[in-house]
Structure formats: structure tokens, C-alpha cells
Amino acid sequence: MMRKLWVTALFLLSFTTTVLAKDLPDFTELVEKQGAAVVNISTVTTVHANGGNGMMPFPNVPEDDPFYEFFRHFAPPGSQGPQGPGGQGGGQDYKTQSLGSGFIVSSDGYVLTNAHVVNDADEVIVKLTDRREFKAKIIGSDPRSDVALIKIEATGLPKVTLGDPTQLKVGEWVVAIGSPFGLENTVTAGIVSAKGRALPQENYVPFIQTDVAINPGNSGGPLFNMKGEVVGINSQIYSRSGGYMGLSFAIPIDVAMDVQNQLKSTGKVSRGWLGIGIQEITKELADSFGMKNTNGALVAGIEKGSPAERSGLEPGDVIIRFDGKPVVNSSDLPRIVGGTKPGKDVTMEVLRKGATRNLSVKVGEMPDEKDEAKAAPRGPAKVEPNRLGLQLRDLTPQQKKKLGKNGLLVLNSQGTAALAGIRRGDVVLAVNNNEVQGVDQFNKLIDGMVGKTVALLILRGDSTLYVPVKVNGK
Secondary structure: OOOHHHHHHHHHHHHHHHHHHHHHOOOOHHHHEEEEEEHEEEEEEOOOOOOOOOOHHHHOOOOOHHHHHHHHHHHOOOOOOOHHHHHHOOOEEEHHHEEEEEEEEEOOOOEOHHHHOOOOOOOOEOOOOOOOOOOOOOEEEOOOOOOEEEOOOOOOOOOOOEHHHOOOOOOOOEEEEEHHHHHOEEEEEEEEEEEEEOOOOOEEEEEEEEOOOOOOOOOEEEEEOOOOEEEEEEEEEEEOOOOOOOOOEEEHHHHHHHHHHHHHHOOOOOOEEEEEEOOOOOOOHHHHHOOOOOOOOOEEEOOOOOHHHOOOOOOOOOEEOOOOEEEEOOHHHHHHHHHOOOOOOEEEEEOOEEEEEEEEEEEEEEOOOOOOOOOOOOOOOOOOOOOOOEEEEOOOOHHHHOOOOOOOOEEEEEEHHHHHHHOOOEEEEEEEOEEOOOOHHHHHHOOOOOOOEEEEEEEEEEEEEEEEOOOOOO
């Protein structure tokens, strides 16, 4: 009897193991077919000394970046510290190396990678899986999308197959191949966690979010679907420790290929431009504007002389449709406008004070550099906080002239204003789209709105944004 039970148990265990094995994905064929088209990229960059102050600025890694501490402690020999050869200081220029990944998109040597992998590099070396090495020429790079195109002099190379990222489904298996920490052709796998993800300061890329393990050196490598097609370029991770924490982001390959085509033909990327600052519409902002939902992109600021200003667009307008395409989230608008050919006449559908209207605009070309920023003035003063917890001061005549309008300088923020995110150095420009004239006028307006949520238009640095604040009784 016991023997029969043991035989039955072993059979069930073997059957369960077989079923589980069949349910798990097998990446071996994908890696065998596509791995040869993935390359290792190493760069040499000349770093100009900062005067021998005892700290070395690592190339492409700002000091507030989570990876800064990693590179400071674990950078390869010869790239650490400000001393240079022999441990001597003196503020001399020095060379440093960095690593990344890429993949071959045409058999005649064109390789896609991240812009941050090759930017400012004096020398770019591409190493193939067969150990051949080539010096690469940078055809062009686009920091706004973080895509770069480089070229090696070779023919008959293995190349990847491109897929359609719009067909990806959340929960689908995906595979990354790259060189984390210089370990070439490392394979990691995971699932698609989200699509069309918008990241701060990244307005032109609808990122693919995955939980594929990505680490320094994976940047620029391909993200494959289970068909062995490239659907994205691994670009960023979210991390508080400097290492992988389960959140990785890839540039959709259709976005990257559009950039590649422009870089290949002209060496640069041309994008449509309106000249506005926008922000997401929260429930509180929607209530303060009398909106029925939070759809659209709220116009928080307009640059002087921009296409938006010439079209008649105003701060406080909500763009709900651009060139026939719906704008559901504010992050939709930069991608739609950026993908519009400069010089094209398009129609914008906007909400203004509860009414819908159409505005015509000739789309401009995005400038390479921003116009001179308007700095928010600062200055000491002793005044009592108002009902919102703001201590305000009128701008000086010189500050008003520089700004081109009235505003109130925030000397200190506490209470509901601080909780809403308003901080010292901000400049209050308007309340519910009513331009502020002075501290007394502002406080009287606020005193008459107890219990309501008001939308304050705030200037912070060279950007404007609406901040919803509930007016509480003192």
C-alpha cells in the first residue's frame, strides 16, 4: 500500500513539474537568434577639471543622481578622484570611460543606443559578440527622447527585427539584453507593467514600464517581445538606492525609429512647438474652474512671441483636442504637438471659462535652447501670514519691469499653502485667472472665498503652474 502511495506521489510531482515547465516562457531561442545583434558600447570622454576642489564631476552623472554615489565608490581604476596620474592634483583635464549597450538596426552598421550613453564622448567603441571592435561615428543624438544613432564601418552584420509597441499588452513577457556593469550579453526578463507612462521632465516619450532588471550598462539595449522583435530601448530606472528596484522604462521603438530617420537624413530632430507651459488637471483644479472632469491640458503659461500667444491662447485655457486628436492627460499634448510638422496650420479645441472654442495656430519649430529664463526675485520682509498661510510682498518696480506683469513674492509659506506645495521664492500671478494687483487686493479676494478651493497661478523659476489651495477660516 505504501509503495503505491509513493508511486502515486512521484507521478503527481512529475506531472505538476511538467505542467509548470510548459506554462513558463522559454527565452532560449529568442536569445540565440537575437543576441548577436546586441552590442557593447564603451566611450572615452575628456573631463575638464573644476579647479582641483577635491571632488571629481562624473560625466553624465549629476551629483544629485542616485548613481553618483555608486560611481564615486565603484568607478574603474583611473577614473576616480581628482588627482590624476600619481595621485597629484592640480586641476588637470583627464579622461574617463563609461559603458552602455546598443543594437544593430541595419546590416551596414547603423546602431541605436541612448543619447546619454554617447553624448560628449571623444571616442565610441562598439564591440560585437564575435569580439570584433569598431570605432563608431555619432550620426546624431536627441537628448529630448534620449535616442542616438551611431555608425560602424562594417557590412553583413546581424540585425534585430522591429516590432510594434502599440500591440504590447500589460502583463506580457519581455526580455532585455545588454551589458550591466560591463557584463556583456546579459539576459533579464519580466513583464510589461504599464504603457504610455509619462515621467517628470520627459515630455516626448510614452514610456513602456517593465519590471525587467535594468542596471548601469543596460542603457541603450533592446527590449524584446516574445516574438523576438524589438519593442523598445531600455533607458531609465526608478531608484532610491542607485540600483534596480523593480521599475524600468523603455522608449517605444516606433518613437526611436522616427528619431533615427530624422537623425539619419538631417542629423537633427525637428519637432512642433507652441511655446506654452502646461500641467495636469487635478480634481481640485477642475472644481475651481467649474469643469465636469479632469480631461485636457491646463495652460499655465505662454511665452512671449510664441505661436500660442499669436493664436490667442490664454493662461487658464484647457486644451482638450489638438489637430483632431483628443488630449485626455496633459502628458498627451507635448507628444502630439512634438509630432506635428512645424509650419502646419492646425485647430485647437479649448475650454475657456466653461465655454468651448476653436483656435487656429501655425505650429512653430521647437528651439534648441530655451529663451532667457525669468528668475523669481527674492527679498526679506516681515509681514503677517494671510488666511492661506502666505507671507507676501509686492514686487519692486524693477522686478515688475523684468517680469512684465504684476506679482506677489512669497516670503514664507505655511499652513494650507505649504501643504499645497507653494514655497518661498514663488511668485503669485493670479487667483482663479484674476491677475493680482497687490497684497491687499489679494488678501481681500481670499477673505471672500472661505471654504472654497482657489487656483493660484504661480511662477517658479522660468515655469508657471496652477496650484489649488483650499481657503480655510482663521
